[in-house]
Structure formats: C-alpha cells, structure tokens
Amino acid sequence: ELEFAGKVALVTGGSRGIGAATVRALAAKGAAVAFSYAASAGAAEALVAELRGKGAEVTAYRADSADPAAVAELVRAVHAAFGRLDILVNNAGVFLGGPVDQMDEAESLRQWTINVVAVQAAVKAAVPLLPEGGAIVTTGSVLGRRVPLAGVSAYAASKAAVANLSRGWARDLAPRGIRVNVVQPGPIDTDMNPADGDLASVVRPLTAMQRYGKPEEVAAAILFLASPAASYITGVALDVDGGMEA
Ligand code: NDP
Numbered sequence: 001e002l003e004f005a006g007k008v009a010l011v012t013g014g015s016r017g018i019g020a021a022t023v024r025a026l027a028a029k030g031a032a033v034a035f036s037y038a039a040s041a042g043a044a045e046a047l048v049a050e051l052r053g054k055g056a057e058v059t060a061y062r063a064d065s066a067d068p069a070a071v072a073e074l075v076r077a078v079h080a081a082f083g084r085l086d087i088l089v090n091n092a093g094v095f096l097g098g099p100v101d102q103m104d105e106a107e108s109l110r111q112w113t114i115n116v117v118a119v120q121a122a123v124k125a126a127v128p129l130l131p132e133g134g135a136i137v138t139t140g141s142v143l144g145r146r147v148p149l150a151g152v153s154a155y156a157a158s159k160a161a162v163a164n165l166s167r168g169w170a171r172d173l174a175p176r177g178i179r180v181n182v183v184q185p186g187p188i189d190t191d192m193n194p195a196d197g198d199l200a201s202v203v204r205p206l207t208a209m210q211r212y213g214k215p216e217e218v219a220a221a222i223l224f225l226a227s228p229a230a231s232y233i234t235g236v237a238l239d240v241d242g243g244m245e246a
Contacts, residue, residue, distance in 0.1 A: 002030030003227060008082040009033050010075065012065060012122065013092025015040040017190035018139060020047055021215035022089055022222050027056035029223065034078040036063040036071070036092060065092040065114040068121035075125035087226045088126045090119040090138040090162070095192050097151050108154045115158035116165070123169060123180075132177035135226045136169065138162050139218070140182040142241045149202055159184070163237045170235030179234040181225040186241025188213045208243025 009026045013019040014035025020043070023035045033051075037044040037060060044060040051058040059081065063074035079085040096111040098104075119138055126136065143152055144159030163182050170180040187203040189195040195204075195212040204210060221240045224230055239245045 004087075004223075005030035007031045007086040008078070008084050009087035009089065009226070010078045010085060010126075011035040011089040011091055012063075012071065012074075012118075013037065015044040015047060015060070017192060018185065018188060018215045018218045019089075019091040021219040022091060023047060023058065024051065025216070025219040025223050026087070026226075027051045027054070027058055031087070032057035032082055034059050034061060034082065036061050036065070036074055038062070038064040038066070038092070065118035066110055068113065068118045071118045072121045072125035075122055075129065079129045084131070085126060085129050086131060086134055088122060088130070088134075088136045089222055089226070090122055090136070091222075092118070093139060093158075093192075095152075095155050097155065099151050100153060103154060111154060112158055112161075115155070116161045119162055120165060127173065127176070127178070130176075130178050133228070134176075134178045135230075136166075136173075136178065136180045137222050137225045138166055138180075138182050139222070140166075140184045140237060142184045142186045142239055142244050144182075144184055145237065145239070145245060148206055148244075166237070167235045174234060179225075179230065181230070181233060181235065182237040183218055183221045183225065184237050184239045184241065185218045186213060186239070186244040188215060188218055190215060203244075206244050207241065208246045211242060213240065213242055 015037035141159035143156035189212040
C-alpha cells in the first residue's frame with residue numbers, strides 16, 4: 001500500500017495540474033515529496049498544507065525552470081534537506097503556441113530552456129545523488145511523437161527533445177542502475193489545456209475515447225514508471241492519451 005515509504009521524490013512544477021496530482025499520488029503512497037513552482041506560491045502553499053494535514057512530508061521550493069542553474073541548485077537543496085533523493089519527476093513545462101510565421105525567437109528560446117535545458121540540468125545534478133534503483137520520469141507529450149495539428153511546432157519539438165534525451169540518458173545511466181522514462185500525455189484538463197478551452201474542439205476528436213484525460217490519470221503512469229514494478233523498463237515513452245496515437 002505505502003509503496004514509496006522511505007523514498008524521497010522531487011517533482012518540478014508541482015503546484016498545479018499534472019504535477020500537483022503527481023505530488024498528491026506520491027505522498028499518498030508514502031513518499032516524502034519536494035516540489036518546485038515558479039509563480040503559483042499560493043497554490044504551492046495550499047498543496048503543502050493539504051498534504052501535511054494528512055500526515056505527509058511535503059515541502060515546496062520556488063525555483064524558476066527558466067534558469068537551469070536554479071533547477072540544479074534545487075536538486076542539490078532537496079537532497080541536502082531530505083538526506084536522499086530516489087525519484088526525479090521533470091514535469092514543469094510551458095506551452096507556447098503559434099504558426100511559424102508568428103513565432104518569436106526570444107519566447108521560443110525561453111520555452112526551450114524551461115522544457116528542455118532545465119530538464120537536462122536537473123538530471124545532470126541528480127545523477128551523482130541518485131542511488132542504485134533511482135528513477136527519472138519526464139513529462140513529455142504525444143506531440144513529441146507526431147504533430148497532428150497546426151500551431152504547435154516549437155512546443156512539439158521541445159517534447160520530442162526530452163523524449164530522445166531520455167532515450168540517451170537511459171543508455172548513459174543503466175550502468176548506474178538508474179531508469180529513465182517519459183510519459184507522453186494527450187489532452188489533459190489543466191490550466192494549460194482546459195477541456196473547455198480553444199484547443200479542445202481540435203484535440204478531443206483526435207482521441208479514441210473522445211474525452212480529455214484527468215491529471216490523476218497521468219500521475220498514475222508516472223508513479224508506475226517510478227516504481228520497482230517497472231524495474232525492467234527504461235528508455236520508453238509511454239503515451240497516456242486516450243488512444244490519440246492508436
Ligand atoms: P499547468 O500549466 O496546469 O501546470 C504547469 C506547472 O508547471 C505548474 O505547477 C507551474 O508552476 C509549473 N511551471 C511552469 N513554468 C515553470 C517554471 N518556469 N519554473 C517552474 N515551474 C514552472 O500544466 P500541466 O499540468 O498541463 O502540464 C504539466 C506538464 O505536462 C508540462 O510539461 C506540459 O507540457 C505537459 N503536458 C500537458 C498536457 C496537457 O494537455 N495539459 C499534454 C501534454 C503534456 P507555476 O504556476 O508556479 O509557474
């Protein structure tokens with residue numbers, strides 16, 4: 001039941017959406033959880049209070065993924081504060097839409113830094129700290145596999161990048177006993193992609209199930225990949241997409 005008892009997990013971007021659901025799920029299974037946020041201090045505080053009220057060990061850290069050095073520092077700070085680090089969930093991400101003729105290079109670079117470079121910085125910082133049996137899970141996107149709609153090219157490219165980085169890291173880190181995997185959500189009902197938002201009429205019909213997913217449905221896959229039940233799984237990108245890729 002308390003599958004993650006004694007384990008320490010860090011979730012980046014844990015204040016809202018898929019990250020918050022992952023923090024809740026890890027805490028419910030007995031993990032001590034640290035999570036980062038950038039802007040949503042109120043949401044972060046509320047989540048900490050909610051979970052501490054249930055007896056969980058949870059701490060929020062402000063660390064802006066637009067600054068990869070701050071993310072590396074976050075990883076080391078969490079390891080120092082909790083005394084160990086077993087699971088790294090790279091979830092913080094931003095979505096910057098728009099067709100190529102309207103793309104702003106500075107904004108694209110910021111998205112790339114948050115979605116890709118900060119993930120690399122977190123993994124690099126975590127490698128010397130993770131034990132044998134450690135696990136890294138990154139939130140990619142089904143758009144990292146294929147691009148079935150217009151106006152998402154730069155975001156899709158950033159998610160393709162984390163998928164292929166993770167395949168390479170799986171190779172790099174298997175000798176250390178560290179597994180590296182990606183979850184690739186389809187449309188998930190969060191602030192980033194509300195089920196009643198502008199994108200919904202385009203993406204909902206692309207799913208076999210004809211519905212949005214819930215953050216908890218992605219968190220369940222993240223927990224599986226982070227758990228010993230997935231001990232022979234590394235370098236995969238697991239679609240959690242209601243059959244969008246079917
Ligand atoms: P939300 O916008 O609902 O939540 C994003 C989370 O990331 C928040 O906790 C936010 O914290 C944090 N975050 C954003 N920017 C930064 C930053 N610069 N530094 C630190 N934390 C940051 O998004 P989702 O929950 O939907 O998305 C989570 C992940 O899932 C992302 O990587 C996203 O790309 C991916 N994804 C989402 C899909 C969807 O349909 N919703 C589909 C496929 C992938 P704060 O508010 O404090 O900045």
